[in-house]
Amino acid sequence: MSPVHSAVAAGLLGLSFLLSALADNPINPGFPYGSQKVRGVNLGGWLVLEPWITPSLFDNTGNSAIVDEWTFGQYQDYNTAHNALVNHWNTWITESDFAAIAAAGLNHVRLPIGYWAFEVGPGEPYIQGQLPYLQNAVAWAGNHGLKLIVDLHGAPGSQNGFDNSGQRMSYPHWHSNSTNVARTDAIIKTIAGMFRDNPNVVPIIAPLNEPAGFYGSDVLNVVRQYWYDSYGNIRYPYGSSQESNTVVLLHDAFQPLSYWSGFQTPPGWQGVALDTHIYTIFSDQEEAMTQSQHISTVCGKQSDISSFDLWLIVGEWTPANTDCARYLNGRGVGARYDGSYSGSPRVGSCTGLTGSSSSFSSSYKTFLRQFWEAQVISYEKGAGWIMWTWKAENADEWSYQAGLANGWIPQNPTTLQYPNICG
Ligand SMILES: *[C@@H]1O[C@H](CO)[C@@H](O)[C@H](O)[C@H]1NC(C)=O
Secondary structure (H helix, E strand, O other), X not given: OOHHHHHHHHHHHHHHHHHHHHOXXXXXXXXXXXXXXXXXXXXXXXXXXXXXOOHHHHHOOOOOOOOOHHHHHHOOOHHHHXXXXXXXXXXXXXXXXXXXXXXXXXXXXXXXEEHHHOOOOOOOOOOOOOHHHHHHHHHHHHHOOOEEEEEEEEOOOOOOOOHHHOOOOOOOOOXXXXXXXXXXXXXXHHHHHHHOOOOOOOOEEXXXXXXXXXXXXXXXXXXHHXXXXXXXXXXXXXXXXXXXXXXXXXXXXXXXXXXXXXXXXXXXXXXXXXXXXXXXXXXXXXXXXXXXXXHHHHHOOHXXXXXXXXEXXXXXXXXXXXXXXXXXXXXXXXXXXXXXXXXXXXXXXXXXXXXXXXXXXXXXXXXXXXXXXXXXXXXXOOOEEEEOOOOXXXXXXXXHHHHHHHOOOOOOOOXXXXXXOOO
C-alpha cells in the first residue's frame, strides 16, 4: 500500500469513528438481521461467468485457452463474445427465477458482479453491459419481496486468482497495487450511491468476495484497511455525516472466526456483518471423508457460529460432498475425488455424483437432503445462510432449483425431515 493511500484511508477511518460516535440512532436495516434468519440463494454464474456453472458458454468458443471472463473477451472478437454474453444475461436468470426463489420460502438473493460492470481500464478485455441486469434484478427482488445483496465478486488485478474473480492466475495482484485498491474503493462508492435510498430491497453491500487471506499478512493488511474504507463508503454514502441504513458484509478472507473477533463491532461500528463460506470439498483430506463425516464436520461448527460477535452469514455453501462437477476446479482441470486433479489420490468414481440428477441414486439423494438440513440447522445458529447456487447447467448437486425439483431441498426451508441430524 502506498503512503498516500494509507493516509487517505486513515483519514476516512478517523472520520468514520467520529461520525459513529456522534450518531444518535443505531442502523435500521432493511431486514431484521439477528432476529429473523437469512435464508437465501446465490445467483452464481450470471453477471460473473464461471466455467463450471455454464460450461456450454466456454465449450462453444472452441478455444481451450478461454478459462474465465477475462479470456472470454481476450480471445474472441468483440461481437462474438458480446452476443454470447447478452444472450446469457437475457436467459440465465429472469424474473421467473425470482418468483420461484420467493415461492421456495427464501428471503435473500446474493448477486455477484464484477468491477468491470462499472469501469474497465486500458488493456483490460472485459466486455460491459451487466448494469441494466443488476437494475432489473433489484426491481425483480422488490416485486417478489426478496432482499438482494450486491456482492463485488471480482476486483481489478483479481483478489484471489480464482476464475470466479474474472481472472484466473497463479498469484493475485489486487492487494499489491494501490491503483487496483483505489479503483475498487471508487466502485464501492458508486454501488453505495446507487442503492443508498433503497435499503428495503438492497439491505447489504458486500465490498469484496473471498480476498486471498491465505497468502498471509501482505494480503490481510490490505484487506483490513479496505474494510475500513468500505465502512466509510457504504455507511456514509451522502458525502456528509448522514448515515445510510445499508449493512456492510465483510468476507472473513479465509481466516478463522477468532481472527475477526472484535473487528468493527458495536457500538463504535453499526451495521457490519461477517460472511463466511463453508465448503468441505477443496482438499484431499476432505474428499476422503465419509458422508457422515461431512455431516459431523458442519454440525461441529455450531458453537463457533453461535458465539461470534457480529451477525454471521454463511454466504456460500453446498450440499455437494465432492469436487466432481466438471470445471469446478477450473476449465481443463480435473477433480480430486476421482484422481484426475494433479497430485490427488483417487477416492472413487464421479459417475452418479454430478451432472443430471437422473443419474443420482436414491441413497445419494437422501444424503444430499441430510447434508443440506445439517447445514441449514448449523448455519441458523448464526444470522442465516445463502446456498451456492440457484442453478447450474450440469451439476445438479449444486443447484437449489434441482434440489427443489427432485426433493432433496424442501419446498419450505423450515420443513425438516432430519431435525436431529446433528444429534
Ligand atoms: C497497477 O494496476 C493498474 C491497473 O489498476 C495498472 O495500470 C498498473 O500498471 C499497475 N501497476 C503495477 C506496478 O503493476
